Amino acid sequence: MAEKKRATKADLKRVDSIIADYREQRWALIPLLHEIQGVLDYIPPEAIPRIARGLGLFSSQVQGVISFYTQFYTAPRGKNIVRVCRGTACHVRGAKTILKLVKQHLGIEENETTPDYDYSLETVACIGCCALAPNIVINRNIHGHMNPKKIASIFRH
Ligand code: FES
Numbered sequence: 001m002a003e004k005k006r007a008t009k010a011d012l013k014r015v016d017s018i019i020a021d022y023r024e025q026r027w028a029l030i031p032l033l034h035e036i037q038g039v040l041d042y043i044p045p046e047a048i049p050r051i052a053r054g055l056g057l058f059s060s061q062v063q064g065v066i067s068f069y070t071q072f073y074t075a076p077r078g079k080n081i082v083r084v085c086r087g088t089a090c091h092v093r094g095a096k097t098i099l100k101l102v103k104q105h106l107g108i109e110e111n112e113t114t115p116d117y118d119y120s121l122e123t124v125a126c127i128g129c130c131a132l133a134p135n136i137v138i139n140r141n142i143h144g145h146m147n148p149k150k151i152a153s154i155f156r157h
Contacts, residue, residue, distance in 0.1 A: 007044030019054035087126030
């Protein structure tokens with residue numbers, strides 16, 4: 001798993017300038033979180049009390065919203081996002097084994113990032129390509145009919 005990266009002073013300065021545009025606008029929490037993540041690719045935990053102060057909320061409220069929505073990340077992710085489909089069709093055709101092999105090749109568990117920040121691993125429900133099951137998605141590319149040989153060739157370094 002990747003070592004915990006901390007937000008730099010420059011990152012927090014950018015966060016502060018985004019917050020300044022939303023001061024005391026409690027309704028704007030979600031757009032604000034999207035904007036911070038759009039700039040930094042994640043929401044640094046150090047930013048949470050700043051966001052709360054800026055909008056007039058409690059840190060626990062900000063944290064609650066971040067935890068509720070799966071599209072928000074509080075740690076930097078890898079350059080490549082690998083998603084293993086665990087929908088029904090993929091499950092029936094061996095998604096469990098595919099996930100196990102991908103974990104072995106990357107040396108990480110689900111929702112973790114490799115130490116070099118090359119890859120993050122996630123699972124998804126159906127991606128709508130059941131005819132190609134089992135599927136994995138790397139960034140925006142769908143790789144269908146996965147098997148151990150294909151997994152090995154994709155993740156060979
Ligand atoms: S279940 Fe995997 S694509 Fe539909």
